[in-house]
Amino acid sequence: MPGAPVTFTVTSGSAAFGTSATASATTGPTGAAVSPDLTAGATAGPVVVTATSGTLTTTYALTVTPAPVVGPARADVSVALAAPATVRQGGTFTATLTVRNAGPATATSVASGITVPKGLRITAGGGGAVARDGRAVGFLAPSVASGATVTHTVTVTVDRGVRGTQTPAAAGSPLRVVDPNLRNDVATARTTAG
Known part of the structure; x- marks a missing residue:
């Protein structure tokens, strides 16, 4: 449904929408909504994001992986x-x-x-x-x-x-x-x- 408000919430794990665990978006003409950028936190492991619009809810599972170590060969x-x-x-x-x-x-x-x-x-x-x-x-x-x-x-x-x-x-x-x-x-x- 176009124009519906959607709330995205990090329900577990190390990630955030900027500095907040929640973010809002509105569905477009096709009824889809895209969250703002999700930034990985400092702790590696699973992350779960829940998207809610009215009585509808869905979850997304992501994984934060450590950044590769960059430096001189040893x-x-x-x-x-x-x-x-x-x-x-x-x-x-x-x-x-x-x-x-x-x-x-x-x-x-x-x-x-x-x-x-x-x-x-x-x-x-x-x-x-x-x-x-x-x-x-x-x-x-x-x-x-x-x-x-x-x-x-x-x-x-x-x-x-x-x-x-x-x-x-x-x-x-x-x-x-x-x-x-x-x-x-x-x-x-x-x-x-x-």
């Missing part, structure tokens, strides 16, 4: 460094850097590297860029998928006369996504020369 990259417990003076050993991505996103442009103390020299970089003095090597992985690992193995030479505990160190981090946990981006290993 990838928890961690590093571990392994080296033998003992090495001999003048000898060589291998050190292995493991880069892990716990996700949730793929880590892109992952930079990592190993540094060694004075008296040790990286003599084979395993595909990385070795510093001129041999005290450091750097790597760049284009990407490390969530749940994946990348390993880099280098050869280290121990100078003659070097004795005692030596502590190579490693670090790694994604350059193009946010790493939410920086505490696991560094690691050390201990080896005793003698």
